[in-house]
Amino acid sequence: MGDELVVQNLNKTFYVDGKPLSVLEGINLTVSDGEFVAIVGHSGCGKSTLLKIIAGLESPDADGVVTLHGREIAKPGPERGMIFQEHRLMPWLTLEKNITIGLDDKTRREKMELASEYLRLVKLEGFEKAYPAQLSGGMSQRAAIARALVTGPEMLLLDEPFGALDALTKIEMQKEIIKIREEKKTTMLMVTHDIEEAVFLADRIVVLSNRPGRVRDIVTIALSDKRNRGAADFAWYKKKVYDYFFEPEEDAGPEFAI
Ligand SMILES: Nc1ncnc2c1ncn2[C@@H]1O[C@H](COP(=O)(O)OP(=O)(O)OP(=O)(O)O)[C@@H](O)[C@H]1O
Ligand SMILES: [Mg+2]
Incomplete structure (x- = not known):
């Protein structure tokens, strides 16, 4: 698998009333062709901003680089489909x-x-x-x-697409996303607040810090049975990601033994 998306040293500063607001800081991330990467982090840490930059709807600060198959992303394109927090x-x-x-x-x-x-x-x-x-x-x-x-996008950018749905509909939608991925081989980058959803769907989970969003960890999900939410290793991954939200940010992350 090649590196479809490369995000290098990405920073994003908004200016509100002339005052700078640093929203994303030093983001480095690569996403391979066909991979499913989930992004989790507290509200306001810059998740939607990151997806919008990858979609070409926002631009990063001057020093950052975002490329798709080696070409710099400067504007929206048909090879990147975006699904927003609301259906629009x-x-x-x-x-x-x-x-x-x-x-x-x-x-x-x-x-x-x-x-x-x-x-x-x-x-x-x-x-x-x-x-x-x-x-x-x-x-x-x-x-x-x-x-x-x-x-026919190569990559789908999903910004909490199921956040407003009830639990049962959400599970149905997650299964549909898996089917679509199998059928279309689309690379997926999904922001979610739902850690179980991230473990269920993703190959890797990017954990962002509070604003300004920095990458705290990237957790590779290596489950014996990806679809079994009741399995012990599924619960282990859920806890591993969940614990980031209750640990001090200076901490390198919780230690676990399986
Ligand atoms: N166009 C903008 N101008 C100024 N500030 C903005 C703009 N867009 C977002 N922000 C600020 O950037 C920060 C990150 O916003 P963003 O929407 O990326 O957060 P988020 O992680 O997606 O949050 P949530 O989980 O609530 O959707 C917030 O403090 C927000 O106020
Ligand atoms: Mg958002």
Whole structure:
């Protein structure tokens, strides 16, 4: 596997009323083709900002470099799909139109076919003509996933996509993400507050410090049975990541023996 995404010495400072606010500090991270990397950290530590920089929606401070397959990221591109904390569907457009809105080079027929294909992928077949207000929260998030996938991105950037869903719907959505990953081989970078979700889905978990967000640790998840939430090693990884949030930040991290 090659390094698809390389983040090197990334810093981000916002200016609020002329005063600098350091949000991300010295972030180094590589993500391989086809890998699933989760990012966890306290609210306000810069997780969404990091994803937006990778999406090309925000720029890093001058010294940092973010490249995708060797090319510097300067703006959004079809090879990177972004799913935001809220679904951001346009209420006045049908799902079919919401999903294909960015596909200017396609004919109407091609757009309809693509909309059907991707709505089927997220189990929303038959909802082509529905409006966002006619959907449940989980269905809206599934539609947002379809919209992000329709351009055929190499990489999906997911910003707490299931944060607002009930526990059972969330578990269903996690299983769907796994299926989509198997089918499309998409590289995934997901921000989540849910440590169990991170252990369930990710190959590696990046633990960020409080603002300014720095990488405290990157935990590689090597589970005997990835899908078994009841397994002892699953619980061990959950605790390992969970404990970072209750340890002083100066600490290099908790010590565990399996
Ligand atoms: N455009 C902006 N201008 C100024 N400050 C900003 C801007 N965007 C974000 N911030 C600040 O940067 C910090 C990090 O914000 P960010 O949205 O990245 O946090 P987060 O880790 O995603 O939090 P949450 O878990 O609550 O979503 C916050 O203090 C926020 O106020
Ligand atoms: Mg956020």
